Amino acid sequence: MKNKKTFYVTTPIYYINSRPTIGSAYTTIAADIIARWNRLSLTDTFFLTGLDENSSKTVKAAKEKGYQDIQKYADDMAKEWIDVWKKLNIDYDGFIRTTSQKHKKIAQDFFTKSYKKGDIYFGDYEGLYCYGCEEFKRETDLVKGLCPYHQTEPSKVKEKNYFFKLSKYTKKLLSLVNKRDFIMPKNRRNEIITFVKSGLNDISISRPNNGWGIEVPFDKSQNLWVWFDALYNYKSGVDKKYWKGTVIHLVGKDIQKFHAVTWPAMLLSTGESLPTTIFSHGFFTVNGQKISKSLGNAIDPTYFANKYGVDTLRFYLIREIPFGQDGDFSEESLKARHNNELANDLGNLVSRVLTLVDNNFKNGLKKSPLDKKLISKLNIKNIDSHMQKLELQQALNETWKFINECNKHINDEKPWELKGKELEKHLYTLTESVRVIAILVSPFMPEASEKINKQLNVKSGKLKDCKLGLMKGYKIKKGEILFRKIEQEEPPKNSVELKEEIGFEDFDFRVAEIKGVKDHPNADKLYILLLDVGKENADDVQIISGIKDYYEKQDLIGKKIILLKNLKKAVIRGVESQGMLLAVSDGKKLSLLTAPKSRNGERIFIDLREKAKNVVEIKDFERLNLLSKNGKIIYTNKYLRTEKEEVVLDKKMKDNLKVS
Numbered sequence: 001m002k003n004k005k006t007f008y009v010t011t012p013i014y015y016i017n018s019r020p021t022i023g024s025a026y027t028t029i030a031a032d033i034i035a036r037w038n039r040l041s042l043t044d045t046f047f048l049t050g051l052d053e054n055s056s057k058t059v060k061a062a063k064e065k066g067y068q069d070i071q072k073y074a075d076d077m078a079k080e081w082i083d084v085w086k087k088l089n090i091d092y093d094g095f096i097r098t099t100s101q102k103h104k105k106i107a108q109d110f111f112t113k114s115y116k117k118g119d120i121y122f123g124d125y126e127g128l129y130c131y132g133c134e135e136f137k138r139e140t141d142l143v144k145g146l147c148p149y150h151q152t153e154p155s156k157v158k159e160k161n162y163f164f165k166l167s168k169y170t171k172k173l174l175s176l177v178n179k180r181d182f183i184m185p186k187n188r189r190n191e192i193i194t195f196v197k198s199g200l201n202d203i204s205i206s207r208p209n210n211g212w213g214i215e216v217p218f219d220k221s222q223n224l225w226v227w228f229d230a231l232y233n234y235k236s237g238v239d240k241k242y243w244k245g246t247v248i249h250l251v252g253k254d255i256q257k258f259h260a261v262t263w264p265a266m267l268l269s270t271g272e273s274l275p276t277t278i279f280s281h282g283f284f285t286v287n288g289q290k291i292s293k294s295l296g297n298a299i300d301p302t303y304f305a306n307k308y309g310v311d312t313l314r315f316y317l318i319r320e321i322p323f324g325q326d327g328d329f330s331e332e333s334l335k336a337r338h339n340n341e342l343a344n345d346l347g348n349l350v351s352r353v354l355t356l357v358d359n360n361f362k363n364g365l366k367k368s369p370l371d372k373k374l375i376s377k378l379n380i381k382n383i384d385s386h387m388q389k390l391e392l393q394q395a396l397n398e399t400w401k402f403i404n405e406c407n408k409h410i411n412d413e414k415p416w417e418l419k420g421k422e423l424e425k426h427l428y429t430l431t432e433s434v435r436v437i438a439i440l441v442s443p444f445m446p447e448a449s450e451k452i453n454k455q456l457n458v459k460s461g462k463l464k465d466c467k468l469g470l471m472k473g474y475k476i477k478k479g480e481i482l483f484r485k486i487e488q489e490e491p492p493k494n495s496v497e498l499k500e501e502i503g504f505e506d507f508d509f510r511v512a513e514i515k516g517v518k519d520h521p522n523a524d525k526l527y528i529l530l531l532d533v534g535k536e537n538a539d540d541v542q543i544i545s546g547i548k549d550y551y552e553k554q555d556l557i558g559k560k561i562i563l564l565k566n567l568k569k570a571v572i573r574g575v576e577s578q579g580m581l582l583a584v585s586d587g588k589k590l591s592l593l594t595a596p597k598s599r600n601g602e603r604i605f606i607d608l609r610e611k612a613k614n615v616v617e618i619k620d621f622e623r624l625n626l627l628s629k630n631g632k633i634i635y636t637n638k639y640l641r642t643e644k645e646e647v648v649l650d651k652k653m654k655d656n657l658k659v660s
């Protein structure tokens, strides 16, 4: 791919019904590496990522997590995504959210433009819709009647929609997708050519307005189909000038059709220029298993970054899987690559060279003639050309070949046996090599690269500085080890399983109104309470509670208390209890936790609302440190609350009493 003046790379914008998974981290890390490489070449680069927030999945997820304010949910999720990208050292130039006013306006303007051009019309639609893909499916797209990506049966939908005349662009698209660099890699291009050749139908591009999304500008009863809205992010998130240069969209193979067919047709319709390349990377499995949010084994990229280091995760993902092909992620092979290629190959090279320089040239290593044999092994052009072709793995492989040549050179030349000029020549060549290696690995492992620069006592370099023999000399500052070896853990654990501690969000605390109170037939101190837990729960919930000494029956009726709803059911003296209420006691007095102004069934939260576990046990609850403070309840310094109010105690109690 020839570089024009500017370079613009994008990731798909991600749905916010979950946090980042290792799958979305993969695309984003790859885009970050590509952007960083182009910045190294001093190209004016823009890297855009962001979130696809207008999907019906957002509404569903927000409701499941107890949010009433969907925008608040979107804002909370956006914070989560941004935090994860920060942790993974993602250096984006723009972060687009499709609920932003700017995006909405631009998407609507494009829609109107296409409409005026005569490319959009109103009609009836009857079809099979997959909410996972947010797409109408043809019978032939399904496998045994199910969506192959989500393993769900699409819903039959009959509605009036706006349509986009995709069919009109068939010929133009066919010549476009046949262009060599437009769809990469090649096998993906062939899939799309076959798809376009099979004939394109017009597509439905609006859905009935459900109160969430972008309205069709001239018809408020309809919203833009979420893909039609989402694809415009590549325009709304960036300055126009970046569309004049190289434009690369990185996508997963499951969504390449939208990018290689729908998107160019939308751009042709409004007379915009087209992207340079749609690059589809493969899918990867984790320990041989498909990653899927809905299948429940999605894994958290920050877990690996925290455990092994961000650089190790970034390096591993690119080195393990040829970019563009499917692959497998496993913690075992991540550890092996960390130990062999990072700790041994790169780490040892840096430490051996710096130790030799430190031992022999404390006062400075002078520029000397280079060792011709070693420098002939470095081919920057080759590495750069792999990067331009988005062959990220090959670029790393080439760099590693050179790292290993340097290690071999040390073994062969045995500099510790040399002295004077001869020693200086080898060490200068090797130190220069380490400096260049630090530049070459910097897009992949920014932290390690910085650490090497610090020890060499040099500023971080650009691609133009990847010439051996550039430095006048070195005054090094030998420092810490780059990569520590990972010791083998004794009992081999299931590596995908995240050993998570049970936390606040696992508990399903709800506002519940007391509807009825009865004495327990077999116990003096117990009541049987009947609770209304909101419309979503048609049946009342029955619980047994030991508050008889503290509350009269008539004082309890109508009270909005807090129920732990997902507690394992128990039979207490012959009567079933389907949860427990929350209270604090100082031994003499007992106070219930209440939320008098809140809706029955509303979830209690502290900040973000995650899905609760199906069932928790009483011993889990006993470990949860909920404490009284100022007449309210705190968990890790945050007050428990509903949408409307903070949870309060209905009697005055002292601070720091544990909720039980």
Ligand code: MSP
Pocket: 011, 012, 013, 014, 015, 023, 024, 026, 027, 052, 230, 231, 233, 251, 252, 253, 254, 255, 282, 283, 284, 285, 291
């Ligand atoms: N919102 C749409 C994209 C709109 S772009 C205008 C979407 N979002 S997504 O969150 O579901 O997926 C985003 C990307 O993550 C896709 O490119 C998808 O291919 C990728 N991946 C999801 N799981 C993956 C793997 N297991 N492996 C590699 N990539 C994965 O689709």
